[in-house]
Each structure stands twice: as C-alpha cells, then as structure tokens.
Amino acid sequence: xxxxxxxxxxxxxxxxxxxxxGALRSAKGIAEGVSNSNWLIExxxxxxxxxxxxxxxxxxxxxxFLGLLDHLAEKGGPxxxxxxxxxxxxxxRIHDKPAALIEYLPGVAPDRPDPAQAHAVGAALARLHxxxxxxGGTRRNTMDLPEWRRLLSGxxxxxxxxxxxxxxSLVEPELTALERDWPSGLPRGIIHADLxxxxxxxxxxxxxxxxxxxxxxxxxxxxDFAITHAAWAFDKGGGFRPEIAAALAQGYQSQREFARAxxxxxxxxxxxxALRFVATxxxxxxxxxxxxxxxxxxxMDFARRLAFYRDxxxxxxxx
Amino acid sequence: xxxxxxxxxxxxxxxxxxxxxGALRSAKGIAEGVSNSNWLIExxxxxxxxxxxxxxxxxxxxxxFLGLLDHLAEKGGPxxxxxxxxxxxxxxRIHDKPAALIEYLPGVAPDRPDPAQAHAVGAALARLHxxxxxxGGTRRNTMDLPEWRRLLSGxxxxxxxxxxxxxxSLVEPELTALERDWPSGLPRGIIHADLxxxxxxxxxxxxxxxxxxxxxxxxxxxxDFAITHAAWAFDKGGGFRPEIAAALAQGYQSQREFARAxxxxxxxxxxxxALRFVATxxxxxxxxxxxxxxxxxxxMDFARRLAFYRDxxxxxxxx
Numbered sequence: 001x002x003x004x005x006x007x008x009x010x011x012x013x014x015x016x017x018x019x020x021x022g023a024l025r026s027a028k029g030i031a032e033g034v035s036n037s038n039w040l041i042e043x044x045x046x047x048x049x050x051x052x053x054x055x056x057x058x059x060x061x062x063x064x065f066l067g068l069l070d071h072l073a074e075k076g077g078p079x080x081x082x083x084x085x086x087x088x089x090x091x092x093r094i095h096d097k098p099a100a101l102i103e104y105l106p107g108v109a110p111d112r113p114d115p116a117q118a119h120a121v122g123a124a125l126a127r128l129h130x131x132x133x134x135x136g137g138t139r140r141n142t143m144d145l146p147e148w149r150r151l152l153s154g155x156x157x158x159x160x161x162x163x164x165x166x167x168x169s170l171v172e173p174e175l176t177a178l179e180r181d182w183p184s185g186l187p188r189g190i191i192h193a194d195l196x197x198x199x200x201x202x203x204x205x206x207x208x209x210x211x212x213x214x215x216x217x218x219x220x221x222x223x224d225f226a227i228t229h230a231a232w233a234f235d236k237g238g239g240f241r242p243e244i245a246a247a248l249a250q251g252y253q254s255q256r257e258f259a260r261a262x263x264x265x266x267x268x269x270x271x272x273x274a275l276r277f278v279a280t281x282x283x284x285x286x287x288x289x290x291x292x293x294x295x296x297x298x299x300m301d302f303a304r305r306l307a308f309y310r311d312x313x314x315x316x317x318x319x
Numbered sequence: 320x321x322x323x324x325x326x327x328x329x330x331x332x333x334x335x336x337x338x339x340x341g342a343l344r345s346a347k348g349i350a351e352g353v354s355n356s357n358w359l360i361e362x363x364x365x366x367x368x369x370x371x372x373x374x375x376x377x378x379x380x381x382x383x384f385l386g387l388l389d390h391l392a393e394k395g396g397p398x399x400x401x402x403x404x405x406x407x408x409x410x411x412r413i414h415d416k417p418a419a420l421i422e423y424l425p426g427v428a429p430d431r432p433d434p435a436q437a438h439a440v441g442a443a444l445a446r447l448h449x450x451x452x453x454x455g456g457t458r459r460n461t462m463d464l465p466e467w468r469r470l471l472s473g474x475x476x477x478x479x480x481x482x483x484x485x486x487x488s489l490v491e492p493e494l495t496a497l498e499r500d501w502p503s504g505l506p507r508g509i510i511h512a513d514l515x516x517x518x519x520x521x522x523x524x525x526x527x528x529x530x531x532x533x534x535x536x537x538x539x540x541x542x543d544f545a546i547t548h549a550a551w552a553f554d555k556g557g558g559f560r561p562e563i564a565a566a567l568a569q570g571y572q573s574q575r576e577f578a579r580a581x582x583x584x585x586x587x588x589x590x591x592x593a594l595r596f597v598a599t600x601x602x603x604x605x606x607x608x609x610x611x612x613x614x615x616x617x618x619m620d621f622a623r624r625l626a627f628y629r630d631x632x633x634x635x636x637x638x
Contacts, residue, residue: 008430009427009428009429009430010430010431012427013427024427025425025426025427025522026425026426026427026520027427028347028349028350028351028359029349029350029351030347030348030349030350030359031347031348031349031350032347032348040347040349040359042425106344106345106361107344107345108328108331108332108343108344108345108346109328110328111327111328111329112329201345203344
C-alpha cells in the first residue's frame with residue numbers, strides 16, 4: 001500500500017482538465033494496491049479513481065484491460081467504467097507513466113464472506129465469462145504454468161528452504177504433476193485471473209464492483225473459477241470453508257453450467273491456482289526487502305491450500 | 320504518508336455503527352499525514368475522514384483539539400465538524416488507540432498560492448484567532464522555545480554538521496538571541512501553530528477547510544501569523560515571495576488589526592517560527608531511517624528561511 005508517484009495539486013488539476021468531468025474539487029492519495037499509485041478524485045462531475053500504472057503492471061496490456069472494462073460495463077456488469085478523455089483515449093500519460101481515470105464505485109471488500117456473498121461472487125464471475133465472449137481483444141496469460149516453473153526456479157531450492165523447510169518437497173512434485181496432467185481442450189475465454197476478496201466491492205450480498213483486471217487474459221474459464229475458489233473458500237487461519245465452496249459453485253452455475261470435463265478438471269486446476277500464488281509470493285518474498293513499503297504476502301498460506309487441494313481431490317469442489 | 324493501523328472491513332463497519340451516520344458504503348485508506356492513519360469513509364449519511372491517532376500525536380490533547388474544532392465549526396469557520404458518537408463522545412478507541420470521525424470537506428491544498436489565496440488564508444487565520452477567544456479549553460505549547468533547545472541539543476553538534484556544515488553556526492547564535500529577546504506581553508490566544516499549505520483546503524480563492532489542529536495551543540497570536548508567513552511566503556526553490564507576504568498580512572488585518580508591539584515583534588517571531596521547524600526537522604532527519612515509510616523533510620529549507628528572516632528584519636513583513 002503506497003503512492004509511488006507524487007503529484008502536485010496543479011498536476012492533478014491539469015490531468016483532470018483533459019476529461020469532461022468538471023473542475024477538480026478534491027484528491028486524496030489512497031493506500032491501496034501493491035502495484036500502482038491511486039487517488040480518489042472528486043470533480044464537479046462526480047468521483048473517480050485516478051490510477052498511475054507503475055512498472056509492475058503490464059503496461060502493454062492496458063488497451064486490453066481498459067477495453068475489457070468498457071466492454072463489461074457496456075453489458076451492465078458490475079465493473080467500473082473507464083472515463084475517456086476529450087480525445088476519446090482510455091489512458092493518458094503523467095510523468096511518462098500511463099494513467100487512467102476510472103469510475104468510483106461504492107462497496108467494501110468482504111473480510112469473511114458468508115455463503116450469500118460467495119454465491120453472488122460466483123455468479124458475477126460466470127457473468128463476466130459470458131459477457132466477455134464477444135469482446136474482441138485478447139491477451140496471453142503471462143502467469144501460466146511455464147512461468148510458475150521459472151519463478152520457482154528463480155527462488156532456488158535454498159530460497160524455498162529459507163521460507164520453509166517443507167516447501168521445496170511440496171512444490172516440486174506438484175509442479176511435475178501439473179506439467180504432466182494440466183488439462184487441455186476445456187472451454188476458454190477471457191478470465192479475471194485474480195478475483196480475491198480485495199478485488200471485489202460489495203454492499204451486503206450485492207457485488208457492486210469487480211476491480212483490478214490487471215492480470216486478465218485468455219485462459220481456461222474453469223481455471224478462473226479455481227483461482228476464485230482458492231482465494232475465497234478458506235478462512236484466515238487456513239481452514240477450508242465447504243459452505244463457501246458450495247455457494248461459489250452454485251452461484252457460478254446459476255449463470256453458466258460447467259461441462260463434465262470442467263468438473264473433472266477442477267481438482268487439478270485448484271492445485272494449479274494454489275501453486276500459481278505460491279510461486280509469485282515465494283519469488284516476491286525472497287526478492288522484496290523485509291522493510292520495504294510493500295507488504296510481502298507469506299507464500300505458506302497458499303502452500304497449505306496447495307496441500308489441501310492435492311489431498312482433498314474432488315471433495316474440495318463437491319460438484 | 321502511510322496507514323499505520325490496519326483495519327478490516329468488519330472493524331470499520333463496527334466503528335461506524337457507533338455513529339448516527341448510516342451504514343458503511345466505502346472505506347479507502349488514505350496516504351496523507353505523517354503522524355496518523357486516515358480513511359476516507361462513505362456511509363449512507365455522507366462522507367467522513369476516520370483518523371486513528373498514532374503515538375506521534377499528543378493524545379492527551381485530543382479533547383482540546385476536537386473541542387476546538389467543534390467550537391470553530393459552531394461559529395461557522397472553515398473547519399471540519401467532529402462527528403460525535405451515539406453517546407456524545409468526540410472520540411472512541413480502536414485497537415487501543417483513539418479514533419475520531421470527522422467531516423469530509425472538499426478542496427485541495429494549493430501548490431503555489433497566488434496573492435488572492437494568501438489573502439484568504441491570512442483572513443481565515445485571523446478569524447480563527449477571533450473565533451477562539453471564547454473557547455473554554457486551553458493547552459500549553461509543547462513545541463516552545465525551550466523545546467527547540469532540547470531538540471537541537473538532542474541532535475548534537477556533529478548531528479547538525481552531518482546535515483550541513485553551516486547549520487550549527489547558523490542555529491546556535493539564533494537560539495541564543497531568541498532566548499534573550501523573545502517577546503512577552505503580546506496578545507495571546509488559541510493558535511493553529513502549523514498552518515502549512517498542506518493543512519489548508521481551498522477551492523479557487525476560497526478556504527474550504529483548515530485541518531490538522533494537532534499542534535494547536537495557547538501562545539502569541541502574532542507567532543501563529545509568523546508560522547503561516549514562514550510556511551507560505553517562499554517558493555519551492557526557497558525564494559521569498561513579497562507579494563504573498565503582503566497578501567497574508569492584508570488578509571489577516573482585514574479581520575484583526577495587529578497591535579504596534581506585534582508588528583515590532585514579527586521579525587523576531589519569524590526567526591522563531593523558522594527555527595522551530597529547523598529544530599523538529601533536524602531531529603527527525605537524524606532519528607528517522609533513510610528508508611523509512613515516512614518521508615523526512617530536509618531541515619535546510621527552513622534553515623535558509625531562518626537566515627532570510629535574520630537578515631531581512633522588518634522587510635520580510637512590510638507592515
């Protein structure tokens with residue numbers, strides 16, 4: 001949580017003047033997101049989030065990410081609209097970095113979702129998969145299985161050992177199994193790929209906004225469900241919450257029925273989803289100074305989920 | 320800029336439920352203030368700033384600071400109202416720290432004020448001095464001249480040398496002169512004591528909010544003007560802006576005429592105001608790790624202003 005780029009009031013006002021939103025009335029740097037700098041902006045025309053994309057975001061992907069928001073918002077989905085500037089551009093540049101003005105949406109991230117909330121999130125995810133079918137853009141998943149292998153190799157066996165003595169012996173056989181058995185031939189489409197509770201705004205049981213599409217890409221739809229499952233169906237202590245898993249699946253299938261092959265693949269996809277976050281978090285853990293501004297996320301949370309998926313098999317999904 | 324205390328959505332909602340402001344709709348941690356943790360909160364009833372007072376704030380002073388805001392807001396001054404909880408309390412506790420809910424005000428801090436803005440700020444400061452006359456509370460200035468001596472002694476001569484080889488020889492004679500010649504017998508009252516542009520919200524030429532009263536205390540009214548002068552009447556490069564100095568004085572005197580003795584004392588008070596910030600910033604500079612989350616402010620900015628006031632005498636104030 002940080003604001004990496006400092007902007008003066010004058011720079012903020014000058015940026016906002018490129019949009020038909022009226023004059024700047026307020027701007028507060030917000031301590032959210034680990035990758036980008038964000039301001040909550042008020043103008044005569046409403047409230048907005050100004051995001052400056054720092055180097056950790058795939059800037060090449062911005063036309064895809066922002067075009068996808070436009071497309072999903074157009075379909076009435078719960079995502080923020082992108083405000084286009086007076087020339088119609090979805091993003092501009094400040095301090096030689098890309099920057100976008102995005103609709104502010106109310107809602108708070110649920111700490112400990114209840115089944116009704118999980119049902120709504122499952123449904124919102126399936127709707128996103130449906131609504132994106134006729135979106136023209138595409139983007140390769142740069143955080144795919146070969147990338148997990150690269151990230152984990154980049155940690156070195158001693159790096160993983162330093163995190164936890166059990167990590168290497170958990171991860172290596174899983175990686176090998178996933179490389180051997182990763183499913184192919186399942187339905188593909190545009191996926192969010194990072195739908196953690198932090199990235200969902202809710203008011204009560206209603207999803208008011210899905211945000212942070214900066215890992216969105218084309219991949220297996222059921223893998224997106226598996227990521228969401230891994231992100232939502234465990235409590236803070238790591239315990240599995242079967243009632244949340246069930247509600248996510250019911251919500252999802254209220255909007256899009258899984259194919260039989262997808263159901264069969266979910267246990268493997270769950271292991272993949274967990275390993276994906278073990279890989280990125282382990283790499284960050286070893287490559288981020290302990291006293292950095294960014295809070296490192298302990299990779300062991302997802303290592304425990306990985307072991308759970310490996311051992312639970314289809315029980316984790318109960319479809 | 321940081322959020323020092325982490326609060327879950329549930330904790331935020333529970334806190335807000337103690338106030339008659341409706342249910343929580345949004346909460347964003349804001350990257351402002353070097354001392355406290357702040358959230359911009361939206362509820363069904365409006366928008367608010369939630370502040371958690373961290374250890375750098377004088378927590379004993381909170382009834383005074385918040386009572387002063389109540390008093391000034393009651394008089395119609397441009398300060399945020401304090402929202403009282405359902406039991407009438409001005410602050411509560413979260414994570415064993417005091418926390419208050421304060422009205423959100425629009426406006427942005429001016430980067431490079433123009434004379435009309437400086438006039439408005441001078442007038443707002445004088446109005447604050449007037450409006451506070453019948454405020455019942457009081458608080459000793461804990462950041463007074465003896466404290467500057469203590470802070471600078473705590474830096475050690477070698478500490479000041481490490482900041483800049485010229486600093487010790489500038490500061491020591493000034494401190495001695497101020498201890499000898501600091502004025503007494505001037506009008507006293509409640510002062511803001513920290514009215515930097517960061518602490519003033521403006522829309523155009525209008526002051527919409529004076530904020531951060533956490534150094535407010537009883538002291539010489541003209542000293543508060545001298546602090547404001549030192550904080551506003553220089554450009555980012557350190558150059559004196561006589562047109563701003565004149566506008567501040569005209570604005571102030573549009574609401575409250577200086578006594579002759581105050582005018583005579585201002586050159587000495589300007590040196591004191593500059594030295595006060597040299598002292599606190601030098602101490603922070605030496606006692607804050609270079610890689611800390613908090614941005615250290617270079618004490619040399621105010622050392623240069625100190626030398627300016629010493630050399631310019633009454634020219635700085637042109638009264």
